[in-house]
Amino acid sequence: METIALILAAGQGTRMKSQLPKVLHPLMGVPLVHYSVETAVKVTGNQPYVVIGHGAEQVVQALGEEVHFITQEQQLGTGHAVLQAEQALMKFEGQVLVISADMPLLRVETLAALVQTQAVNPGPVSLLTVSGVESRGFGRIIRNEQGSITAIVEEAQATLRELAVQEYNVGAYCINARWLWAALKKVKKSPKGEYYLTDIVQIAVEEGLPVQVSAVAEPVEALGINTRQHLAEAEAAMRTRINTHWMLNGVTMIDPSRVYIEPGVKMEQDCTIWPDTYIKGKTEIGTGCEIGPNTIIESCKIGKDCRILASVLESAVLEDQVEMGPFCRLRKGAHLASHVHMGNFGEVKDSYLGEGTKMGHFSYIGNAQIAGDVNIGAGTITCNYDGVSKHTTIIEEGVFIGSDTMLVAPVKIGKGATTGAGAVVNRDVAPGEVVVGVPARPIKKVKS
Ligand code: UD1
Ligand code: CA
Numbered sequence: 001m002e003t004i005a006l007i008l009a010a011g012q013g014t015r016m017k018s019q020l021p022k023v024l025h026p027l028m029g030v031p032l033v034h035y036s037v038e039t040a041v042k043v044t045g046n047q048p049y050v051v052i053g054h055g056a057e058q059v060v061q062a063l064g065e066e067v068h069f070i071t072q073e074q075q076l077g078t079g080h081a082v083l084q085a086e087q088a089l090m091k092f093e094g095q096v097l098v099i100s101a102d103m104p105l106l107r108v109e110t111l112a113a114l115v116q117t118q119a120v121n122p123g124p125v126s127l128l129t130v131s132g133v134e135s136r137g138f139g140r141i142i143r144n145e146q147g148s149i150t151a152i153v154e155e156a157q158a159t160l161r162e163l164a165v166q167e168y169n170v171g172a173y174c175i176n177a178r179w180l181w182a183a184l185k186k187v188k189k190s191p192k193g194e195y196y197l198t199d200i201v202q203i204a205v206e207e208g209l210p211v212q213v214s215a216v217a218e219p220v221e222a223l224g225i226n227t228r229q230h231l232a233e234a235e236a237a238m239r240t241r242i243n244t245h246w247m248l249n250g251v252t253m254i255d256p257s258r259v260y261i262e263p264g265v266k267m268e269q270d271c272t273i274w275p276d277t278y279i280k281g282k283t284e285i286g287t288g289c290e291i292g293p294n295t296i297i298e299s300c301k302i303g304k305d306c307r308i309l310a311s312v313l314e315s316a317v318l319e320d321q322v323e324m325g326p327f328c329r330l331r332k333g334a335h336l337a338s339h340v341h342m343g344n345f346g347e348v349k350d351s352y353l354g355e356g357t358k359m360g361h362f363s364y365i366g367n368a369q370i371a372g373d374v375n376i377g378a379g380t381i382t383c384n385y386d387g388v389s390k391h392t393t394i395i396e397e398g399v400f401i402g403s404d405t406m407l408v409a410p411v412k413i414g415k416g417a418t419t420g421a422g423a424v425v426n427r428d429v430a431p432g433e434v435v436v437g438v439p440a441r442p443i444k445k446v447k448s
Helices: 032-044 056-066 078-083 108-119 177-185 199-206 228-248
Strands: 003-009 049-052 068-071 095-100 125-131 139-143 149-153 167-176 211-215 259-261 277-280 295-298 312-314 328-330 341-349 358-366 368-370 381-383 393-395 406-408 411-413 434-436 441-443
Touching: 003 032, 003 078, 032 056, 032 095, 032 108, 049 056, 056 068, 078 177, 095 108, 095 177, 108 125, 108 167, 108 211, 125 199, 149 199, 167 177, 177 199, 199 211, 228 259, 358 368, 406 411
Parallel strands: 003 049, 003 095, 049 068, 125 211, 259 277, 277 295, 295 312, 312 328, 328 341, 341 358, 358 381, 368 393, 381 406, 393 411
Antiparallel strands: 095 167, 125 167, 139 149, 139 167, 434 441
16 A cells, blocks of 8 residues: 655744754765654655754755655644645545654665555554653553553553653654544644644544554664754764664774764775764765764765875765875865875865876875876975965876975876975976976976
8 A cells, every 4th residue: 555654843842942943964074864864764765854943944944856846834733734734635545654853763674564564453543652761751542451652642641650651752654544634633732732643543443443553673663853962872872883884884983982984974895994083964985984983074986095194074075095194184165186296284175186106205286286106205296275265286297396396287298207305396397307496497307
């Protein structure tokens, strides 16, 4: 049977104490709501509907075209939130998977099992439960003497006996669409003044229809986020989940508790990640790389067998067997071809370094096109900015740049040329020429 997901994301999230809507707080660098959207798409194969209210504009902006939106003007409870989807889903005859945007750890397999439970349930609703965890304000699953479910009671309304129950409502439901809308209209206002979605369980039971449950596989999946403390707990759980995934796929982690890998990252087999390493954004890393310790990589494409030690890389491309660090910084647009060696304290921005080029110590390379087999001496600087605009430096193959050379752009150094230590090069240098001094001028090559 076809399933459509409805994601509840209209609540204020008061306990986050934040200007930012709760569902947009980042978890491993990604706004919370994205996790439920992605999971929902995988489970149902359909574009989900998201109920928005508090901070609606920002949520719409964050999700864009990915989903359908339903507005809940006033946040009158989870039952009221679901009822807002009636118009949009009136003609839909399959099952509706209702989840909350504040539960990012629910796995595809778990929700698929819930959908499957409902697919074979003769009754109109199945729900996800968790046991053996701290209550954290969960609704209690109430069963009769035969063990059948009769109701869900919210913690605030529970009697002492009900409070003692340790089977909890996770807040994920799979419901027959043809039954749902009429049932929601029967829900009465709670003493708190809200319409509780959980009341549909009792409504089904009163109609003599069975309610089924499916339990989460790992209790951690039921971790909902209401406070920033919960957010940190979820972050730790997600980090463990991601790192475990990579270790099972052939990545070595010396100390996984000190490795942070965002969900958009891809790595190939036989990489080794040392502690205190952060790999973020849409980074891709080829096979056999050794990364860290103390490294931050964001949105980079890295080839195979690279070695990156204690460095910071952002929006850069590294081909194969590049060696760098410690203390290198690659900024946007840096592209290092295969076998480039970059030693300590180098910065590269918007530049290409050709195959086998070496840049051992203390250099800044910006807006440069550097061919292969170039030696960039210690302390070399491309003076690329004149206070108004950026200018390009071109260095051809096999050039030897002496230590402490200032390359005043725009400037071109011809193939096989040499600059002397301390040269300030403000004019183009012909191929094979040797220039020295301030400003640099050609001298005869000393025959050796
Ligand atoms: C809910 C359940 C509780 C369950 C718990 C699991 C109800 C009445 N209770 O309680 O049984 O154990 O989840 O975490 O459903 N929302 C709206 N519009 C509203 C109110 C809420 O969109 O008017 C959204 C919130 O943004 C949130 C979700 O619904 O994503 C759940 O709401 P929340 O207030 O957090 O419910 P809980 O008190 O956690
Ligand atoms: Ca909640």
